Amino acid sequence: MKVLGIESSCDETGIALYDTERGLLAHALHSQVAMHAEYGGVVPELASRDHIRRALPLTRKVLAEAGCTLKDIDGIAYTQGPGLAGALLVGASIASGLGVALNLPVVGVHHLEGHLLSPLLADPRPEFPFVALLVSGGHTQLMRVAGVGDYEMMGETLDDAAGEAFDKTAQLLGLGYPGGPAVAKLAASGDAHKYKLPRPMLNSGDLDFSFSGLKTAVLNLKNRAGPDACADIAAGFQLAAVDVLAGKSLAALKQTGMNRLVVAGGVGANQLLRDRLNAEASRRGFQVFYPPLALCTDNGAMIAFAGAMRFAHAAPADGRFGIRPRWDLSELRAPA
Ligand code: KG4
Ligand code: ZN
DSSP states (O other): OEEEEEEOSSSEEEEEEEETTTEEEEEEEEEOHHHHHTTTSOOHHHHHHHHHHHHHHHHHHHHHHHTOOGGGOOEEEEEEESSOHHHHHHHHHHHHHHHHHHTOOEEEEEHHHHHHHGGGGSSSOOOSSEEEEEEOSSOEEEEEEEETTEEEEEEEBSSSOHHHHHHHHHHHTTOOSSHHHHHHHHHTTSOTTSSOOOOTTTTSSSSOBOOHHHHHHHHHHHHHHOGGGHHHHHHHHHHHHHHHHHHHHHHHHHHHTOOEEEEESGGGGOHHHHHHHHHHHHHHTOEEEOOOGGGSSSOHHHHHHHHHHHHHHSSOSOOSSOOOSSOOGGGOOOOO
16 A cells, blocks of 8 residues: 655644555655744744645655555545644645545554654564653653554653753754754764753653753753863753753653663664663663654654554544644544
8 A cells, every 4th residue: 555644833834645564655745944033933924834835745755765656546645734734734635635636545544653652664673562762842752652643641741842942942043944954063073061951850760751940951051161161061952961861761661661762863873872772772682773864853744654653553543634733642542
């Protein structure tokens, strides 16, 4: 079965074609980062308009690269939520329009389920069950994943998401948007141990996170130490964030008795986080899995794949046109 995936929840238009027999056939992405950069964040109306401009040309590109035509598609998956309402509507409209025109089934996919299952697009792929650390611009969660649609939340952030903390730190340090890669780059030339930043909730005894205090600490430090200290502050911040994310992930593995950890979402692209988790994995004897680097941040491939999983397990529960800008992952049900 060949599934066309459409991602348009935020500032990236992602289109992909996934074949349940042959794997990912092609994927294409247009990032709006440059367009939003001068505003310091995503402008929703600009995002929607750009998705409209990009989606069909990207779809043509993906089909051409896969050596396919519209007639080869067997089903369509689109990001139904959570995300920006206007941006989601673009993907939902195109998916529904194509579905009606081509007489194909359409399924709305939860964006975070896309992230959560994206490590299954890598080789080797993790087997169920596993613990998932979901770290994106909007979410920071530890989940127990027993199978497709079978997710149990073990802990989450009480305030800012990890990616948001990177983005806000970047802003405070005068770096561009998105902040994650910019902070990581600057941190490479800094001394992570020069300033001691807090590790919020690292020893709280539960699996929840908090990042807003870390951001405030960065602000205070920047005001005190001045602009010359930026690289050291970036390095100190990154190390503190990684300490917390790694520490809580280890605690989740211990609590569940599982020995597989899956890391997904944009912050999963962070090299220091990967180095730390890889080192802990070989020291403690668990396995850690990541999506292919290009599929860490938002993309169409993870939506095509999650859609294919839903089609494969059962007819989609709700194929009707619709978006869900606010949608809790724990509301998802496993396909029957
Ligand atoms: O998953 P994603 O593309 O979008 C959401 O669904 O939110 O994640 C984007 C987030 C941004 O906050 C970005 O700063 C962060 O991922 N990010 C990183 C890195 N690359 C992207 N954070 C730390 N290090 C990176 N290398
Ligand atoms: Zn995302």
